[in-house]
Amino acid sequence: xxxxxxxxxxxxxxxHIGRGLLEQAGRILPCLKTxxxxxxxxxxxxxxxxxxxxSALENAGVAVSTVVLPDGEAHKDWQTxxxxxxxxxxxxxxRSTTLIALGGGVVGDMGGFAAACYQRGMPFIxxxxxxxxxxxxxxxxxxxxxxxxxxxxxxxFYQPRLVLADxxxxxxxxxxxxxxxxxxxxxxxLIRDPEFLAWIETHxxxxxxxxTAALAxxxxxxxxxxxxxxxxxETEQGERALLNLGHTFGHAIxxxxxxxxxxxxxxxxxxTMMAAELSRALGWIGKExxxxxxxxxxxxxxxxxxxxxxxxxxxxxxxxxxxxxAGRLRLVLLRALGRAVIHGDATQGEIAAAIxxxxx
Amino acid sequence: xxxxxxxxxxxxxxxHIGRGLLEQAGRILPCLKTxxxxxxxxxxxxxxxxxxxxSALENAGVAVSTVVLPDGEAHKDWQTxxxxxxxxxxxxxxRSTTLIALGGGVVGDMGGFAAACYQRGMPFIxxxxxxxxxxxxxxxxxxxxxxxxxxxxxxxFYQPRLVLADxxxxxxxxxxxxxxxxxxxxxxxLIRDPEFLAWIETHxxxxxxxxTAALAxxxxxxxxxxxxxxxxxETEQGERALLNLGHTFGHAIxxxxxxxxxxxxxxxxxxTMMAAELSRALGWIGKExxxxxxxxxxxxxxxxxxxxxxxxxxxxxxxxxxxxxAGRLRLVLLRALGRAVIHGDATQGEIAAAIxxxxx
Numbered sequence: 001x002x003x004x005x006x007x008x009x010x011x012x013x014x015x016h017i018g019r020g021l022l023e024q025a026g027r028i029l030p031c032l033k034t035x036x037x038x039x040x041x042x043x044x045x046x047x048x049x050x051x052x053x054x055s056a057l058e059n060a061g062v063a064v065s066t067v068v069l070p071d072g073e074a075h076k077d078w079q080t081x082x083x084x085x086x087x088x089x090x091x092x093x094x095r096s097t098t099l100i101a102l103g104g105g106v107v108g109d110m111g112g113f114a115a116a117c118y119q120r121g122m123p124f125i126x127x128x129x130x131x132x133x134x135x136x137x138x139x140x141x142x143x144x145x146x147x148x149x150x151x152x153x154x155x156x157f158y159q160p161r162l163v164l165a166d167x168x169x170x171x172x173x174x175x176x177x178x179x180x181x182x183x184x185x186x187x188x189x190l191i192r193d194p195e196f197l198a199w200i201e202t203h204x205x206x207x208x209x210x211x212t213a214a215l216a217x218x219x220x221x222x223x224x225x226x227x228x229x230x231x232x233x234e235t236e237q238g239e240r241a242l243l244n245l246g247h248t249f250g251h252a253i254x255x256x257x258x259x260x261x262x263x264x265x266x267x268x269x270x271x272t273m274m275a276a277e278l279s280r281a282l283g284w285i286g287k288e289x290x291x292x293x294x295x296x297x298x299x300x301x302x303x304x305x306x307x308x309x310x311x312x313x314x315x316x317x318x319x320x321x322x323x324x325x326a327g328r329l330r331l332v333l334l335r336a337l338g339r340a341v342i343h344g345d346a347t348q349g350e351i352a353a354a355i356x357x358x359x360x
Numbered sequence: 361x362x363x364x365x366x367x368x369x370x371x372x373x374x375x376h377i378g379r380g381l382l383e384q385a386g387r388i389l390p391c392l393k394t395x396x397x398x399x400x401x402x403x404x405x406x407x408x409x410x411x412x413x414x415s416a417l418e419n420a421g422v423a424v425s426t427v428v429l430p431d432g433e434a435h436k437d438w439q440t441x442x443x444x445x446x447x448x449x450x451x452x453x454x455r456s457t458t459l460i461a462l463g464g465g466v467v468g469d470m471g472g473f474a475a476a477c478y479q480r481g482m483p484f485i486x487x488x489x490x491x492x493x494x495x496x497x498x499x500x501x502x503x504x505x506x507x508x509x510x511x512x513x514x515x516x517f518y519q520p521r522l523v524l525a526d527x528x529x530x531x532x533x534x535x536x537x538x539x540x541x542x543x544x545x546x547x548x549x550l551i552r553d554p555e556f557l558a559w560i561e562t563h564x565x566x567x568x569x570x571x572t573a574a575l576a577x578x579x580x581x582x583x584x585x586x587x588x589x590x591x592x593x594e595t596e597q598g599e600r601a602l603l604n605l606g607h608t609f610g611h612a613i614x615x616x617x618x619x620x621x622x623x624x625x626x627x628x629x630x631x632t633m634m635a636a637e638l639s640r641a642l643g644w645i646g647k648e649x650x651x652x653x654x655x656x657x658x659x660x661x662x663x664x665x666x667x668x669x670x671x672x673x674x675x676x677x678x679x680x681x682x683x684x685x686a687g688r689l690r691l692v693l694l695r696a697l698g699r700a701v702i703h704g705d706a707t708q709g710e711i712a713a714a715i716x717x718x719x720x
Contacts, residue, residue, distance in 0.1 A: 034686065078438055089509040094684050117477075117514045119682045120504065121595070144480065149449040154477045156516065235481070322479045324454050326394065 002220045006139065007231040011159045015139060015227070017219050019212065021166035022049060022127070025056040031162040033096040033123050036063045040084055040111040041102040042071040045129050048172055053102060053127065065091040069107065074260035076106045076146045078154075084114040095119035098161070104130035104177070105137035105264060109155070112143030116158035126160045129169035131181025131215075132265050135188075135222035136243075138163050140230040146259055150320035151251040157235050165223075167215055175301070180265025182207060182300040183246075185218050187268065188225040190293065191242045194338025196221050204299050241323055242340045245332040246272030249306065249355070252317035256309040269302035270358065278346060278354035279334040289337050305360035311352045318351075362580045366499065367591040371519045375499060375587070377579050379572065381526035382409060382487070385416040391522040393456040393483050396423045400444055400471040401462040402431040405489050408532055413462060413487065425451040429467065434620035436466045436506045438514075444474040455479035458521070464490035464537070465497035465624060469515070472503030476518035486520045489529035491541025491575075492625050495548075495582035496603075498523050500590040506619055510680035511611040517595050525583075527575055535661070540625025542567060542660040543606075545578050547628065548585040550653065551602045554698025556581050564659050601683055602700045605692040606632030609666065609715065612677035616669040629662035630718065638706060638714035639694040649697050665720035671712045678711075 001018030016027060028037075037057060041050050046068045054064050067087040069080050088097075099122055101111030108126050115124035128138035144155025170178070182200075185207075189197025199221075200207070206214035226243065233240040249271030253262055262270075276290045294304045306314075323330040323342075329351065330344040361378030376387060388397075397417060401410050406428045414424050427447040429440050448457075459482055461471030468486050475484035488498035504515025530538070542560075545567075549557025559581075560567070566574035586603065593600040609631030613622055622630075636650045654664045666674075683690040683702075689711065690704040 078442065082438065085507055085514055086509075089507060089513060089680060092679060092684070092687075094686075095682055096685060117516060119513060120502065120515045120517050142480065147445055147449060149446075153449060153479060154445055155480045156477060157480050319452060320449060322455055324452070325456060326454075327452075 002216060004220065004223050004227055006227045008159060008234060013159060013161050013163065015163040015165065015223050017134070017165045017167065017216060017223065019167050021164045022052050022168065023056050025060040025062070027164060028057065028125060028162065029060055029062070031123070031125060032062065032098045034094070035061055036093065036097040037100050038065045038067070038088055038091065038093050038097055039100045039102055040067055040069065040107060040114065042069045042107050044071040045103040045107070049102060049129060049169060053100070065093060069110070072260045073106055073146070073254070073264065074258070076110055076259065078145060081110050081114055081145055084110065085118060088114070088118050093118070093122070095122050098123040098125060100125045100127060102127045102129065103133070104128065105133045108133050108138050109143050109152070110145060112141070112158055112160065113145060113155050116143055116156035121158070124158065124160045126163045128163065128165055130173055130177050131170060132177070132184055134165040134219050135181060136184040136226060138165070139223055139226045141234065150317070151255055151259070153320070165219055167212060167219070170210060170215060176263065178208070178210070179301040180263040183265035183269040183272070183297070183302050185222050186296060186300065187243070187245050187272065188222050190272065190334065190337060191245050191332070191340035192338065193221070193225055196225070197338055201296060204296070208300070241330070241342055242332055244323065245340050246275050248318050248321045248323065248329065248331055249274040249314070251321065252314045253306055253309070255317045256313050257307055266303050269297045270304060270306040273297070273304045274306060274354050274358045275331065275333055277357050278331070278350060281350060281354060282333070282346070284333065284335050285337065292337065306355065306358055308359050311355050314355045315348065315352065362576060364580065364583050364587055366587045368519060368594060373519060373521050373523065375523040375525065375583050377494070377525045377527065377576060377583065379526065379528050381524045382412050382528065383416050385420040385422070387524060388417065388485065388522065389420055389422070391483070391485060392422065392458045394454070395421055396453065396457040397460050398425045398427070398448055398451065398453050398457055399460045399462055400427055400429065400467060400474065402429045402467050404431040405463040405467065409462060409489060409529060413460070425453060429470070432620045433466055433506070433614070433624065434618070436470055436619065438505060441470050441474055441505055444470065445478060448474070448478050453478070453482070455482050458483040458485060460485045460487060462487045462489065463493070464488065465493045468493050468498050469503050469512070470505060472501070472518055472520065473505060473515050476503055476516035481518070484518065484520045486523045488523065488525055490533055490537050491530060492537070492544055494525040494579050495541060496544040496586060498525070499583055499586045501594070510677070511615055511619070513680070525579055527572060527579070530570060530575060536623065538568070538570070539661040540623040543625035543629040543632070543657070543662050545582050546656055546660065547603070547605050547632065548582050550632065550694065550697060551605050551692070551700035552698065553581070553585055556585070557698055561656060564656070568660070601690070601702055602692055604683065605700050606635050608678050608681045608683065608689065608691055609634040609674070611681065612674045613666055613669070615677045616673050617667055626663050629657045630664060630666040633657070633664050634666060634714050634718045635691065635693055637717050638691070638710060641710060641714060642693070642706070644693065644695050645697065652697065666715065666718055668719050671715050674715045675708065675712065
């Protein structure tokens, strides 16, 4: 097992990465405030892993309540969030009860937001079961639900007390979801870790074959990158925005196509190609760099072209981005492969051209 | 004008209390992050005061968006909250836009919660226009909406950057709302400020007659009490719970009667009588103390008897209280008039008897 620390002062927490963690209630117990938990999961992950976690906790004397949500980004809304509140109140969960989110990014985002809001804040643990959640969304305390006009528009910064990434849970992950997770893994290489980027290029086949050692390394290195950025800028006043490479374009794809049509990681891959294309048009990276990114995404079985929503609709959805300042889009672009920057000076025309060039 | 400071480190803020503050955009400008605000108000307060605030801000070069919500506790729900989000997104408000809550406790609670959640947090200013909001709910950062099973169950601790209590706005306050506010004023006297309690007894007629100097003194003294408690215990780990005298019983009345039937302050007055009765039954205060509290509430035209919901329903609603720990109700009771304590050892029978004794 590998362990990392997210250095956030009195809200610091550990990330454990390894096999068989779901059965190790002993890792969870010290993080509970009382012997009571409420587990939030979905109807895909629940049947596979809920009983394993529940019995580990119950055998350790912990009282367990559960709620099983419908799976998918299309349900990351208030209505589904409210099912968590209904359960917490019906089961008389207290503000000292610990909420455990067992699932992918959607479950983690909603479980975390519910924990942030229930009785104005209850303790919270992330047990991510997808690669995407293990390398990205479970770490750093961003929680949210979607609004019809924009993804993740309503949420909170609310840190978990523990993240348990059990690599065993990846055994049942569909190939498409594995690839989606790789989009975020590749992202860390592109924004700040060129050595990791080269490692991914070398080891991508092992990752796709779900080789344990390769996955463990990729998850740990990704989490370490994320933990460093979050510790330096918890509420995204600056550097943290770099983690959003490809996300402004990608959120437009997700919102425009209807939540759940594209997986988040797929939209991030296509969005990253748009960011790369714009970086190239600005003269920051070369054609061969764009081709290198494209080749890596393609090998990872990720889309490298955005859907034809129409440039106007892209720009419309992007105008709601959380990084907009004084009406101006601030985009994460690539100064080089391995070095991302925030750029607020791209013109509408330049942005439109990059979208146009990467839609098919 | 009187000014106070809520000492919360880098989240410290000022409370200004006086006449004509609504027109003084100059007080607001230094607290804005950008020259953009979104004002949240309701259909009672809006027609009276929105234009005054809006034109003061617009004349100072600030762009103003607005949303007018339906009035009343019955609307303190997700559906109404979502109208704020719809407006913020439709108007392309950014996370640097400042949300201003112009209204009573419901507007402040919902506006504050919307600000806490929109894009994971936007700056926020309280302009309370009821006595209750000016002396209590606008200060301290408690924000929330109601759930059918419990009042204020879903919310956040989220501090404003400024509180402007314009006494002018009390000129149009209905008598019933003025009385409701006095319940919270009397509360400060009962829980920690016996000198203030005596002052209220002496000056109650002036307060009911809306004498400016008396109101200004009562608001400032109340806010000072609240600011001290909040600075010592922002997230209610201990002492802050004392501010909830009468609230556990009161929330049961509000929830049981249907939100909006009883004003919050009315429910707090009747609930405080139940807490006083229980304190008497425990031998902490005497019959004459209970009578003194009752006489003061009655003079303030507040209810001193709870509705006959049935003791079982009271206990059911109270079991969802945020102060419940390990299944045990923790009640705020009176060791003496002017000294409240948290008590977790009252039996169900003792609590039931106190409710029974104060229902009519």
